[in-house]
Amino acid sequence: MDILNICQTKIHVVKKMIEATVITLWIFFAVYATWYFTSAKHYAPLTASDARILWKIHKQTAKCSSRRWREIRRGRKIVGFACECGYKYMQKRPIATSTPQQTTTQSPTVIYQKLHRA
Numbered sequence: 001m002d003i004l005n006i007c008q009t010k011i012h013v014v015k016k017m018i019e020a021t022v023i024t025l026w027i028f029f030a031v032y033a034t035w036y037f038t039s040a041k042h043y044a045p046l047t048a049s050d051a052r053i054l055w056k057i058h059k060q061t062a063k064c065s066s067r068r069w070r071e072i073r074r075g076r077k078i079v080g081f082a083c084e085c086g087y088k089y090m091q092k093r094p095i096a097t098s099t100p101q102q103t104t105t106q107s108p109t110v111i112y113q114k115l116h117r118a
């Protein structure tokens with residue numbers, strides 16, 4: 001009887017462990033997915049000349065001797081650059097202005113002010 005009981009509790013523990021692992025994986029996946037989608041939204045567009053200037057700054061700061069770079073695009077917009085050396089730069093909006101709460105509460109008043117000033 002004792003052996004049987006031990007076996008059953010072991011199976012129980014294994015089942016619990018599998019459940020816990022599955023839940024953890026789902027949480028991890030959910031967090032990763034939200035991070036991925038929210039961070040992708042927060043890329044700020046750059047002009048080609050901005051990207052070029054930033055690349056030159058990278059060359060100076062990193063003492064990089066690469067001569068080529070390419071634009072990183074999100075749709076039609078340039079959001080960063082990739083240097084020949086493997087360095088990548090992505091322009092992101094400041095965290096303070098990218099929070100949805102601020103944009104939803106501030107943008108209507110900003111539009112209102114703009115309309116009434118013009």
Ligand SMILES: [Zn+2]
Nearest residue numbers: 064083085087
């Ligand atoms: Zn470089």
